[in-house]
Amino acid sequence: MATLRSLSSLPATASRSLLRTPSATTPLARSAAAACLQVQQRRHDSAPAYGKPTTVIPSWGYYKSKKSGDSNKVFSYFMVGSMGVLSAAAAKATVQDFLVNMSASADVLAMAKVEVALGTIPEGKNVVIKWRGKPVFIRHRTSDEIDEANNINISSLRDPQADEDRVKKPEWLVMIGVCTHLGCVPIGEAGDYGGWFCPCHGSHYDISGRIRKGPAPLNLEIPEYDFPTDDTLVIG
Numbered sequence: 050m051a052t053l054r055s056l057s058s059l060p061a062t063a064s065r066s067l068l069r070t071p072s073a074t075t076p077l078a079r080s081a082a083a084a085c086l087q088v089q090q091r092r093h094d095s096a097p098a099y100g101k102p103t104t105v106i107p108s109w110g111y112y113k114s115k116k117s118g119d120s121n122k123v124f125s126y127f128m129v130g131s132m133g134v135l136s137a138a139a140a141k142a143t144v145q146d147f148l149v150n151m152s153a154s155a156d157v158l159a160m161a162k163v164e165v166a167l168g169t170i171p172e173g174k175n176v177v178i179k180w181r182g183k184p185v186f187i188r189h190r191t192s193d194e195i196d197e198a199n200n201i202n203i204s205s206l207r208d209p210q211a212d213e214d215r216v217k218k219p220e221w222l223v224m225i226g227v228c229t230h231l232g233c234v235p236i237g238e239a240g241d242y243g244g245w246f247c248p249c250h251g252s253h254y255d256i257s258g259r260i261r262k263g264p265a266p267l268n269l270e271i272p273e274y275d276f277p278t279d280d281t282l283v284i285g
């Protein structure tokens with residue numbers, strides 16, 4: 050057996066030579082040489098021929114879609130659209146959570162209310178209080194001032210607004226004291242219309258806080274407020 054193994058490792062020409070030699074005429078030697086030739090022939094047959102491709106490319110047909118191209122496109126568009134919607138929803142939720150987290154909590158906002166005793170403000174006088182870092186004008190208007198605020202052609206105003214839409218009680222005018230031009234604090238009981246005057250660039254507001262002259266584009270802003278009792282004003 051060891052002889053057969055050693056013979057099979059010989060080159061083919063050596064095996065044939067061995068068969069032709071007189072010493073190889075014994076049956077055992079001849080059968081060993083023949084077996085050696087068979088082994089070498091099998092090796093030769095299984096070896097790749099020159100120029101024959103040695104790489105076999107597998108078929109991908111199993112993985113290919115059996116549906117039409119249009120159907121595949123519809124599916125692709127659906128998936129892209131769905132992922133876009135989901136991403137937008139996730140981004141919105143993240144931003145919303147962040148903003149809610151950063152905003153003031155309800156207890157902080159509750160503390161931001163300001164209560165004013167109206168009995169301390171005489172008729173025809175202004176009071177300025179600070180609310181959430183801004184000045185707030187409170188004017189106890191006279192009946193003449195109320196009439197003046199109502200006797201006007203609304204359509205002629207730059208920011209048309211009726212006086213009754215700016216007050217909850219005609220005698221109490223409550224406004225944020227920030228000029229709507231560039232944010233200065235107007236002066237009370239001044240200007241061409243007997244209301245407020247902003248000296249920064251010359252905006253005139255009337256006795257209802259509506260812009261009448263100058264560069265400011267809008268009326269003075271009205272904050273949230275309420276009258277829990279006849280004598281109490283709560284801003285915020």
Ligand code: FES
Binds near residue numbers: 229252263
């Ligand atoms: S800021 Fe008031 S007029 Fe400019």
